[in-house]
Amino acid sequence: DAKTTQPNSMESNEEEPVHLPCNHSTISGTDYIHWYRQLPSQGPEYVIHGLTSNVNNRMASLAIAEDRKSSTLILHRATLRDAAVYYCIPAGGTSYGKLTFGQGTILTVHP
């Protein structure tokens, strides 16, 4: 499995954009980059995934570096509900769609 490096924690103010970085320099050529988040006292929640191109959905945007060794999850306007642990997970090159969770980034959103 590819190793990932994420900041332990980040802070943001409500309604401001948030850029959550992830380094995954050992990612394999076939791995997608998946992002999940876990709100307090809940199970993880799928956010977004991508391979090479930048991706957008209703929750967030994912910017992937050209060499694929890093990616950034972008929350365009943070809300208090976005306070969570965010996990960056390269996956898909192995069988059965297993995910290996690291420690993630704790995002605090201030009103």
Added chain:
Amino acid sequence: DAGITQSPRHKVTETGTPVTLRCHQTENHRYMYWYRQDPGHGLRLIHYSYGVKDTDKGEVSDGYSVSRSKTEDFLLTLESATSSQTSVYFCAIRAGGSDRVFEQYFGPGTRLTVT
């Protein structure tokens, strides 16, 4: 929420007793997973299933067994619970058609305390 329920949601049991946790899904997904989450360790995969009667071990499978006799149910059994198995257990399903492009959806979790 992808129709995933877990039961029980909370359980306190004594060391040495058997415990079975149930994960139930309503959307006929082929792949199901059991994770545990402990402070300082994040989520770790215990076992997973890729079809009825098809299961395999994950990263932390010692002391756990699983069964999947029908698509909708994935059972996790602690044959003889130990205090080190005190944890929050999450079940997940995989949506999406391939091993590369997929999404996992998680249940609400079961908090297990072994005294």
